[in-house]
Amino acid sequence: MSLRIEHVTGGYTRRPILNDLSFNVADGELVGLIGLNGAGKSTTIKHIMGLLEPFEGQIFLNDKTIHMDSTLYRRNIGFIPETPVLYEELTLKEHIEITAMAYGLDVDRAFKSATPLLKLFRLDGRLEWFPSDFSKGMKQKVMIVCAFIIEPSLYVIDEPFLGLDPLAIRDFLKLLNEKKEQGASILMSTHVLNNAEKICDAFVILHNGKIYAKGTLSQLREKFKMPGASLDDMYGRLADEEGFLI
Numbered sequence: 001m002s003l004r005i006e007h008v009t010g011g012y013t014r015r016p017i018l019n020d021l022s023f024n025v026a027d028g029e030l031v032g033l034i035g036l037n038g039a040g041k042s043t044t045i046k047h048i049m050g051l052l053e054p055f056e057g058q059i060f061l062n063d064k065t066i067h068m069d070s071t072l073y074r075r076n077i078g079f080i081p082e083t084p085v086l087y088e089e090l091t092l093k094e095h096i097e098i099t100a101m102a103y104g105l106d107v108d109r110a111f112k113s114a115t116p117l118l119k120l121f122r123l124d125g126r127l128e129w130f131p132s133d134f135s136k137g138m139k140q141k142v143m144i145v146c147a148f149i150i151e152p153s154l155y156v157i158d159e160p161f162l163g164l165d166p167l168a169i170r171d172f173l174k175l176l177n178e179k180k181e182q183g184a185s186i187l188m189s190t191h192v193l194n195n196a197e198k199i200c201d202a203f204v205i206l207h208n209g210k211i212y213a214k215g216t217l218s219q220l221r222e223k224f225k226m227p228g229a230s231l232d233d234m235y236g237r238l239a240d241e242e243g244f245l246i
């Protein structure tokens, strides 16, 4: 079992934002983290990344908490943030080099892993470019390449679709599928429900920092008595019933 979140209550101050969250992401599973603005998705991700400490409960990655071995824990997570974070003074090539160094990878091996990804995202031939030369989508692709070359056991991906063009989204979804097949665990937060529905094996729906529902699409359809409904339809119904706007 790769990621295990057990009864996590947490937040930024002593006032909890997350309340008693429990869910798992198994090896080879892609779980969609879904919820309205302010539901607690990014806060959940910050706890998983070890940027925030749970007030109660525990988070296990490959059966270890961050306190058992923080270096190993962090090395096992590849994070793709919603907003690309790049170093303005470093080229694309140097970004790959510092990622390799930060994760203790052999630099040549990192470039070997990066080459097909750079080609896929049409970034090959741009290794000497600086972030200021890249569009928003290109920056997002650099983040994706850097996360994928470390070959982590868990990918944590925060709203990946916003800056990407349709071709890049298609390629990115294909890459996620390949990683799943190789046994990686993936937690992806997104508002783009039709993409989530295409690729996620299961969903965790957050509302006001609590788990509103979780399960596969067919389990959610059964739970909400909406046979054949899309994730979008179910989410709309939930929103109406709860009296909140999407």
Ligand SMILES: Nc1ncnc2c1ncn2[C@@H]1O[C@H](COP(=O)(O)OP(=O)(O)OP(=O)(O)O)[C@@H](O)[C@H]1O
Residues within 6 Å of the ligand: 012, 013, 017, 035, 036, 037, 038, 039, 040, 041, 042, 043, 044
């Ligand atoms: N740095 C912070 N300090 C204090 N409270 C915060 C901070 N960041 C977020 N919050 C609060 O935590 C709650 C959950 O926010 P969070 O960013 O986790 O939501 P989200 O589901 O990721 O939303 P979005 O879809 O808009 O990205 C909100 O009430 C928000 O106001």
